[in-house]
Amino acid sequence: MTRTPQSRLVGRIDGDIVGILLLAALLVIVLPLGLDIFRLNMVGKYLTYAFVALGLVLCWGSAGILSLGQGIFFGIGGYCMAMFLKLEASSPEATKIQSTPGIPDFMDWNQLKELPWFWEPFHSLTFATIAVVAVPALLAFIVGLAMFKRRVGGVYFAIITQAFAAILTILIVGQQGYTGGINGITDLRTLKGWDIRTDEAKLVLYFVNAALLIGCILLCLYVRRSKLGRILVALRDKEDRVRFSGYDVANFKIFVFCFAAALSAVGGAMFTLQVGFMSPSFVGIVPSIEMVIYCAVGGRLSLLGAVYGTLLVNWAKTMLSESFPELWLFAMGALFIGVVMVFPNGLAGLYQQFIAPRLRRTAAGRVDEAADAGAPIIPPHTAAD
Amino acid sequence: MFEGYSLAELGSIFAMQGFAGLILFSVFVLMALGLAIIFGQMGVINMAHGEFMILGAYVTYLCSNFISTYAPALFPAYFFIAMALAFLASGALGMLVEWGMIRFLYRRPLDTLLATWGLSLILQQVFRSVFGAREVGVVLPDWLMGSVAVTDTIEVPINGLFVMGLTMAITIVIYAVMFRSRWGQGVRAVMQNRVMAGAVGINTEKVDRYTFGLGCGIAGVAGSAFTMVGSTGPTSGQLYIVDTFLVVVFGGAQSLVGTIASAFTISQAQSTMEFFLSGSTAKVLTLLTVVVILMLRPQGLFVLKVRR
């Protein structure tokens, strides 16, 4: 949608903005009214994956860089937040039955006598919040610098990021004294004294999450509409031409990879807050590839599509595994194949191909064109029910 | 860690350790050969490679059950029948997949990655529905299990020898097929210039289909062989995929020699590190080293310098 030529937007209300407003209305008004807190919390959890999908739209959809390791960044973001929350939950009073009170329970079980140095700064919420974004971005920067400067791309990049996901999982699982191992960091309770396990807290966190998501969509929209966004598309098409137009292509790739990493990490942090724990099972290869499919189903070129795709796939997963668990892997597999072979641009592509033209025709006959232009951006099936 | 051991003991341990490295090497080569053909020659990322292997393993399982029930006399030799059937089954499925899916996706390698991942999920569920969620135990003929005592202290596992022999045989066959036969010439021609190869009368579609089938068939044989050393369950295939891809990429995707050299390097590194360090650390270090080297030398170990 953002690829609509500038001039066509002149004199019309911006379709993207209308779409975002409608999404906002869905997330902030329709869903909270229509769902109980239990289902709403589930939607909240799905929405944290949407951050990853947004990052992938920029990284993969726009720039053509497919990372199969977004789980790494989602996980690190989540772990940073979990470390802060765990420290708060491990006050000396709460852990007085341990042999070393005041450190997280899993450390005590692993005979750690004091808090490891890299845990110390996570006593501070400010530090933890910065770390949520900074650590993954830094890691992405290092990986990106090494790979893109040496022109590693495409398939090789995908496989190497996948290997990184495998390495990090083994590390987290193996270093259980420092990371909580395979169980992850569990039993998180309060954020600055505020109990995050209550229904009210979950409601508040849901809204915070929705607001952050909308904010991130706007941020992505800004990036895509900037010249940088067009350069990303350009280098996906003809990398050499961009290079020979005087751009240091690697820097742009590093930027978008770091940006996607930071977005994923925000999702991870919100995940930890809403679900109440973080574990290595979100870091590995399988979740990383699943996150790619969220983005692909929604449409790898569409920011809004990615959000709807995430909601739809997760909703389908929950529904199917509740009623027909056997079918779930078939459905998931078919989705992967279908989205690649039949509708490569996902839901957003279907919308643009079939629904948008019809609506435009209808809308053309009306005076209040602007209001209608964006209305149908919600795909017919949302996770609302 | 070597205090208190005699020189002879150390000597024999190192001999066995060297052999362990060779077995690992053969396992890696066997895993990677099929993929090297599919990825290296055709540029298709087959994430379902592990599932094709497991299909071979299940064929072996069925074969072992069938023969021990209906033709117990044949049992000592059943493994060869099983491998042949595994090759045919995985190869046939591979050709079917190529016809139904892959042929629409040439030139879009990242999309083949996603589509074959989907395929791997479906195959896993099929295995689960047909064979059950539990791992199955494949009964091997007695002569394959056990070991040969070379000296009092050096013992060489027979199945290791078998895997090594098999790897060597398959490598030679592939080399002959790909680089010494007219058909292999056709394959390489198609991979280098599809249009031109078509123009000079090569049936490119057929070449694609058979090449993909060949790669998958080899995966099936590998899976069949792995019933001797590994597990056979619906999700066992996923365990192999990262290692396999790294071996192929590390070797330089287009080069068969590269694949073998990289399998050798990685297996020796891992096996040595496993001996001196602990298991998990060795695995992490191996993966990390491979990835770092790949970042420094993205084209892999062996690659032809070509004009662009």
Place this chain on the structure above:
Amino acid sequence: MSSDKINADKLTGGAHSPLRRKLLLGMAALPAIGLLPRGALAQALPTDAVNTTKLAVTDSTVKVGILHSTTGTMAISETGSVQAEKLAIAQINEMGGVLGRKIEVIQEDGASDWPTFAEKARKLLVEDKVAAVFGCWTSASRKAVLPVFEQYNGMLYYPTFYEGLEQSKNVIYTGQEATQQILAGLDWVTKEKGAKSFFLIGSDYIWPRTSNKIARKHIEMHGQKVVGEEYFPLGHTQFNSVINKIKLTKPDVIYASVVGGSNVAFYKQLKAAGIDLNKQTLMTISVTEDEMLGIGGENIAGAYACMKYFQSLKNPNNEKFVAAFKKMWGGESVIGDVTQAGYLGPWLWKLTAEKAKSFDIDKIAAASAGIEFTGAPEGYVRVHENHHLWSKTRVGRARTDGQFDVVFETADLIEPNPFPKGYQ
């Protein structure tokens, strides 16, 4: 006398223990509700009385949840538990249910994914308002659902042997915690095999590491030696290097806690490397009859497994249980330690509810301590105040047919000790 005891004894022919008699004396004042017909029982215990916290209990039914993975990598392991729990529930229903109410099962799939477990646990407790949940298998899934059960005050019956270091009002641990499983086995192997040196090998995650930590302490406390300790990532399939290390260090005992697909590879490669388990003592705490299916009996025959239950256990309870299990789930099925522990869950819950004369979680939690189940296939078990079970530990020797010969059984029930002093 309460109905549960009568019925349980009828079904399983349970043995009497001195302790049980003592308990029964204390309960003598209870009205003989068990003698009332079913409808009358429900009337005698009106729903308002047995359910003061709005659980899903009607005059004729009570809802419970089963929460295991039926898809994903863990489905392999968890299937047996689901089957055992369903068997137990079917048997209980046949006998008239719990407090006169038929048990209705809501089964949810954790899909081998920990947040899904947490999510489904929340659904079972919040939406379905089940009176009890039987489920979870891995520690990670239990850790994920534990805060949910504590927050919404639910009751979880957890069947797996596990690393300990946990205790909750809302969980009954029907499997053994680590010290129960490990210590007796180590003592046995020391006494029986004169073991002086041990090589510890496990998959790299919390249960093997914690178990080996306890084992190492115990070994070193008794003046023996650990000559090697190795961990491999889950799913690792190449063990030749570590097997060489084992050959180099020549331990008296290989102590293995390798799990999943790695297990199969480990034992096959051990055998191929010429290590004859009839000569080299190997003790495992992670191979049950379920795992044997995949490993193949011929590859592991001769190894010792240390746990509380084996399918081949000879007692009337177990014979009935095995027969019923095979009748319900097919003659091919095998029953491992965790499957049996899963079977205990519904029974313990029924007994507790009938002792408490209520489904209320708080009352169940409070009444759990001291509940004894004489009909357990493993023999008599009793719930400790720390919500774990007193149970015996046994050593079995693997046979080629995939079963174990029980070669040792502790004389007494072993006290569960989830926070063992001196072992941490």
Place this chain on the structure above:
Amino acid sequence: MANSTDYLLAVEGLTVSFDGFKAVNDLSFYVDSNEIHVIIGPNGAGKTTVLDLICGRTKASGGSIKFRNKELTAMKEHQIVKAGVGRKFQNPSIYDDLTVFENLEISYPRGRTVFGALAFKRDAAVRERVAEIAEMIFLADNLDQRAEYLSHGQKQWLEIGMLLIQDPELLMLDEPVAGMSVNERRKTAELLNKIIQNRSVLVIEHDMKFVEDIAHRVTVLHQGKILSEGSMERVKNDPKVVEVYLGH
């Protein structure tokens, strides 16, 4: 040879080998300011490789390339572009998914860093310059069209436009009229004549008629070496050249 030259571009002793095969072998030639220098030669002579070497796409095995006395072989591609060398590829290399306007805008020499691009504003200066270039390359009416829908000739023009907007001192064109209709070819010659004012141009071309129209100086490459050099007239009558083109 002098280390410092008055030439705009001085290529000296340039060699590159691919697995032992010397695609370019000890090649030396010079381009003056405001000169139109054409490289011709049979297929496989190494023409495109020379352009690749100058713009940094291929790394030289030996020799030097000096542009205004700056050594290019040690520079990265984008630095070479910023130094004032523009390169057009053999096949039209444009961004299919973007509009003509956006194609030109990306080449506009401002906001070429990551954050520069983020902060880039499409101000009047940009619009004017894009319009000006579009006019010059006959695409003024196609500014909002997706580049993918342009005709082959239009795509070639667009790519030339993308170079022009950067105003390079040295423009390198790889077969600019290949695959064009007669009409397009005529317009392209017209365009080239317009744009070669105030800059040097290095062209690879097969079309002899076209070469004759524009070339100030011609270099004939054969098997990575210079076969002949000089004016078109001289080259045309060089027996070695005749043999290469007509012989065998």
